[in-house]
Amino acid sequence: MIIYENAFSELVNKLDSNKKNxxxxxxxxxxxxxxxxxxxxxxxxxxxxxxxxxxYEMIGKCPKCHKALxxxxxxxxxxxxxxxxxxxx
Ligand SMILES: [Zn+2]
Numbered sequence: 001m002i003i004y005e006n007a008f009s010e011l012v013n014k015l016d017s018n019k020k021n022x023x024x025x026x027x028x029x030x031x032x033x034x035x036x037x038x039x040x041x042x043x044x045x046x047x048x049x050x051x052x053x054x055x056y057e058m059i060g061k062c063p064k065c066h067k068a069l070x071x072x073x074x075x076x077x078x079x080x081x082x083x084x085x086x087x088x089x
Contacts, residue, residue, distance in 0.1 A: 003031060004031055004032065004035045006031075007027070007028040007029075007031030007032055007035075008028070008031075008032060010024055010025075010027070010028040011025060011028035011029065011032065014028070038064075038081070038082055038083055038084060039084050040084060041084040041085055041086035042063040042064065042083060042084065042085065042086060043063060043086045043088070044060035044061065044062070044063065044069060044071075044085050044086065044087050045060055045061040045062070045063050045066070046060050046061050047059070047060040047087065047089065048060065057070060057071070057072065058070070058071035058072075058087065059071070060087070062078040062080060062081060062083055062085070063083065063085075064078065064081050064083040065078060065080045065081040065083070067079065067080035067081070069085070071087050075087070
C-alpha cells in the first residue's frame with residue numbers, strides 16, 4: 001500500500017504548492033483511482049457451487065486477473081491481485 005500513500009502525498013503536495021507538473025499529478029490520480037477500483041467489490045465471474053450437507057464449495061474467477069478463486073480462501077479479496085470480491089449471485 002506504500003505506493004498509494006506516495007501517490008496521495010504527491011497529489012496533496014502538488015495541490016499545496018500549486019506547481020504545474022501535470023504528469024506526476026496525473027500519475028498520482030491514476031494510482032488513487034486504481035486503489036479505489038481495487039477496494040470496490042466486483043462480482044466474481046463464473047461462480048459454481050457444489051457439495052452436500054455440511055460440505056460445500058463455491059468457486060469462480062477473479063473479475064480483474066481471472067485467477068481461479070475459492071470462496072473459502074478468497075472471501076473478501078483475490079489472492080492474485082487484491083481485487084475486492086462480491087460473491088453474491
Ligand atoms: Zn485477481
